[in-house]
Amino acid sequence: MALRELAGNLKIGAAVNNFALIKQSQYQNVLAAQFNLLVPENGMKCHVVCQNPNTYSGSRCYEVQ
Helix, strand or coil: CCHHHHCCCCCCEEEECHHHHHHCHHHHHHHHHHCCEEEECCCCCHHHHCCECCECCCHHHHCCC
16 A cells, blocks of 8 residues: 555655656655655755845756646
């Protein structure tokens, strides 16, 4: 039985590696089968979101959708 099924109404999540998500089908399949909540592993870190003063980009976060 999948973790997401055992959790009932609780969200069961995973921090997702963007590059593996795009390139590895087994990684995609496990995430889809086991979890019902995904967050970017490194996409929300300050050095990624704010690369220049007063300039913000969440583009790496959107890859997880």
